[in-house]
Amino acid sequence: MSQRVLALTILSVFVATISVAGPAGVGAQSAWPTASVYAAADKDAANWILPARGYSGNRYVAGGQITAANVGTLKKAWTANVDARGPLETAPIVWNGTMYVTSSHNDVYALDAQTGAVKWHFPYKPHVIAFSANRGVALGDGKVYEATLDGHLIALDAATGKPVWNVVAAHDLSNTFYTMQPVPYKNMLLLGASNGDWGGIGYLSAFDAATGKRLWDWNAIPGPGEPGHNTWSGDSWKRGGGAIWSGLAIDPATETVYVDAGNPQPDFLGTIRKGTNLYTNSMIALDVSGAKPKLKWYHQFIPHDTHDWDPAMPPVLFTGTVNGASRNLVAAGDKGGNFWVLDAGTGAQVYRVAVSTQKGQNTEPNRKGNIACPNTNGGVEFNGGSYLRETNAFYVPSVDQCGIWKSQGTATYVSGQFYLGGAFPAQYGPSTGYMNAVDIGTGKFLWRKHLAYPQIGGALSTSTGVVFTGGVDGDFAAYDAKGGNVLWHYATGMTIQAPAATYVAGEKQFVVVAAGPAGVNFADPRFSKGAPTLEGKYSHPTSAVITAFTLP
C-alpha cells in the first residue's frame, strides 16, 4: 500500500513538472509554491495561492489593470458550473494559469484560469454531519490538499486530480468535520476542525504536507493544570467548544500564527459553564517556530458568550495609521456585530466598532425566550474583510438580523447532534446587511451602505480604489473605496457567500467569485423562487457557478 502511494507520488510529481514547464514566463519560477513563494504571496501579482491571497489574510492587491475609473466596463469572461448540492464558499486558488475550486460536498475542480475549462474533477461523497460547505484547497509540491466533511485530509495529484493519500484527520468523526481551507506553512498543513456546536473541543492541527502525518494539535480549551482551566466550572470544559474553523493569518517574520477560537458550548446555556470560558471567542497568537506551538497572547472578545457569537472573521494582519502613527495591527470580527482592531504584537485592543445593530446582548437566553441582536448568523461572517492602505480604511460587510433565543434547563450530549442547551434563535424582524468602511485612523465609519440583504462575501480591495464584495442576494459589486458608490455590479442570480479573488492569466487581470444555492444559514424565504437580482428578476438557484470577470 505505502509503496504504491510512494510510486504514485513520484509519478505525479514527474508528470506535473513536465506539464508546467512549458509556458513562457514561469521558467524562473518553481513548479509549485515553496515556503519562500508562500511567504511572498501577498505581493505575487499573477497568482492567488492562499485563501486570502497571502499569509496576512488581507485580500488586497497593489496595482492591476482594473481601476475605479474602468471597473464600470468589467465584463463576464467565463463561467464554470460545479456540483450544486449546497452553497459555494470556495476561495479560489490560482497558480500558473490553473484555478482550483471546491463544491460544498468536497468535489475539487481544476479549471483553466483563462477560459474556465475543466482540466480535471475529483468527485467525493462525504457523510454530512450538519452543514455542507467547503472553503477551498491548498496547493504545494504537486499536490492539492482538501479537508473534508467526513473528517479526512486528502492529497490529490495536482496534475490529474487522482488521490495520492487520504488520512482520517479529525479525532471524533461523530461530531467533527472540516470546512476550512488547509494552510501550507513550511513543511506543514495547518488545519482547524469544526465541532463547536456539536459537543467537541476546538483544536488547530499541523500535518506533515508530504504524508498527512499529524505533527501537533493545539487545544483551544485548557485542560486540568493548564493556564485558563479555572475559567470553566466543573467538568464543563470537556465539551467546551472553541472550534477553530474559519481561517488564520501568519507573520512569517516572527513565526506567529493568528487564529480565532469559536463560541463556547453548550451555546445557549451559560449556567452550566460558569466563568469566562477561555479560549472561546478569542484571538490567539501562537509561536509555531518550535516542535510544539506556544501561546504568545490571547484576546477574548466576548467572555462567557451565550449567543453563539463566535469571531467568524479570519484574522487580517496589516500596518495601519492610528492617530497619525503607523502600527502593526490585526483585525477581527464576530457574529455579535463587532469589528475589532488589536495590536498585532500584544493583542491589546485598539478599536471596537459596532457594524450591526446590537441589542439585549447582556441577557442570557432564558426558557421563555428573549430577543437579542444580532442573530446567530448576524454580525461579521466567515469571509471577513480587507484593509486598503491607500484609504487607511478597513472594508467589512455585515449582517443585520435579530433573533429570539431560548435556553433549556439542561444540555445533554448526544453524539452527532447539536449540543446547544437551547435552540438556535428564530429570526426576528428584518434581515438586511451593511457594507462598512471603517477609518482606521479614527475608528469611525468612512462610509457605510445599508443593503436589503445580508452581506457575507468578504472584501477584496485594490490600490486602484476598488472594493469588491458579493451579497447573499447574488449581487457582485464593485464599490468606490473612497466614497462608497457602486461603480459596477453583476447579478449572479444565486447566493454569494464566497470571497472574491484576482489574478493575471494571458496578460489580463481577472476577478473571480463563486455563487450557488443558499446555505442552511441564509436560506432566506425571499429566495423561494431563487435569488433576486437588482432588476427584480428571479432565477432558480439550482446551479453553482464560478464566474470570472475581466476588462473588455
Add this chain to the structure above:
Amino acid sequence: MRTIALSLVAVLVLGGAAPARSAPDDHAGAIAALADMRAAIAEIVRIEDGYAVGHAAYLRAAHRAMNALVGRRDDGYAASFGDPGDGVGTLGHLDRMLDQTGSSQWTPAVQGAKANVLAAAANLQSALGQKQMEDYQADLTRALASLALVAGRSTEGGVLGGLNGALANTSLAVPVGASVVSGCAAPKSAPAYGVVAGKLAYVALPRSAAATAIPAGLGVSRVELLGDTVVLYAPLARAAAASCSKVSRLQRTRVVARTSVPAPYVAAQAHAGIKVYARACLQCHGADLQGTAGPGVAGTDFLKNAQQNKWTLSELRTTIFENMPFSNPGSLTPKEYADVTAFLLAANCYPAGSTPFPATASPALKTVKLGPIPGVKPTNAKLGTCTVR
C-alpha cells in the same frame, strides 16, 4: 419446524398488482374495486403534484377520478373526460358484491367501503364546483382521506379494515376455484386456503412457489414452514382460531415475539408531511432527502449514522421541533412538525401505525432507537428510502 417473523410482508398488500379476471367472483370484484380506486387516486395525486395551469386541467382530473370511482352506470359519470378505470367503477364492483342474498364475514367491510366511496365521490362533486384553488384542494384532500378508509389501514401485523382488511382476513381472500380447507387444522396440501366461519386463518403454498405466488391482497402476520409447505398466517389468524370448536394447532402455537418495529405515526400524517417538507425542508435536505446544504435525513446513510450515534426518536424530535428549519427554528406549527416527522419516518421505511406522532414531547419516544429496519424493502433500493404517498 422453523417459525419466521415476517411482519413486513404486509407491505405486499400495497404493491400487489390486480390480476385481470373476467369471472364475476367476489375476490376478483374486491381486487378490481381497489384497482379502480387506485386509478382515481392516481388522477388526484397527478394533478396535485403537477404544475397545471388553468381551470380545465383541474376539472378534468376531478371528473376522471370520479369516473373511476362511480363507474359508467352512475349519473355522476362524465364519459367525455375519459375513464382511467375499467368502466365498472369501485362503486359498481362493490354493489355487485353486496347484491346477493345472505351475508359473509366481509359484508360489513364492503358496506363500510361503499359508504366511504360515496363520501369521496361527494367531495369530488364539491371540488368540481369550486372557484378557488384552496377550496378545490381541500375537497380533494377530503376525498383522499375517505379513499384511505376504503383501502384499510396497514399495521405492523398486516392490514385491518377496509377492502384490504377484508381481503386479508376473510374468505374474500379466496379466488374462484381455489381449494378451501378448515382453518382449524394444519394444511395437508398446498395450495389451500384455511378458513374458519368465513374468517381466513392461513394460506398454504407449496414451498417451491411461495416466493412468486403470494396472492395479491394478502396480509401476513407470521410465516411457518411445514415440510414443503409455507403457511402464511392472516393478520387476524388468532381470531379465526378462536372460532374453532376444539383446541387446535393454531391455538397451541405460541405467538412468537416479532422484532418490534415501531410505528409511532399514522399514514395520513406522513401524507400531510409531504407538503411541509417541500416547503420548509427541501431547500437544504434535498428532493431525494439525501441532503444538499444540510445533511441527509432518510435512507441507508442516515439510518446507519443514527444507529452508530445511538439516536432515539426523542433526539430526532428535538432536532426537528426545536432547531429546524435551521434558518428560522420553531416557525412551523406543532401539527406541521408532527406531520413532517411522520413523513420522515415513512421515508425511512418505518411502517405506519395507529397512534399519531405526538405534537408535544413524549417520554415514550426515548425508547425508540433509530436504525436500519430489518426485512424492510425500500422503494429506492439505492438510497434506502421509501416513497411516501
